[in-house]
Amino acid sequence: MLLIRCPWCGPRNETEFHYGGQAGVTYPADPGALTDEEWGRYLFVRANPKGGWEERWSHAAGCRRWFTVRRDTATNEWSA
Structure with missing residues (x-):
């Protein structure tokens, strides 16, 4: 099980979250x-880098x- 730390609610199970994709993608x-x-x-x-990158998540x-x-x-x- 993966624990994701919500800045407002603290660590929670990954099943509570939705992945939002790469952060910083601007609308045309x-x-x-x-x-x-x-x-x-x-x-x-x-992008699909190996290593660190920023991504968006929704609780x-x-x-x-x-x-x-x-x-x-x-x-x-x-x-x-």
Whole structure:
């Protein structure tokens, strides 16, 4: 079992959370001007690094707030 630390509720079981993807992905400035290919890249293409990176999580079964954590994809170590 993986424990995820919610900044508001403390450590909770991973089943209470929903993964929100890579943090820091900005919405396109002019979405109407994007081609289908550009929309596809925006929606589905993300970095897949080995090591530390930031991701978004939602405490769906608790306070329902979104937060950003830094997780090492090689060791699965978390830091808020």
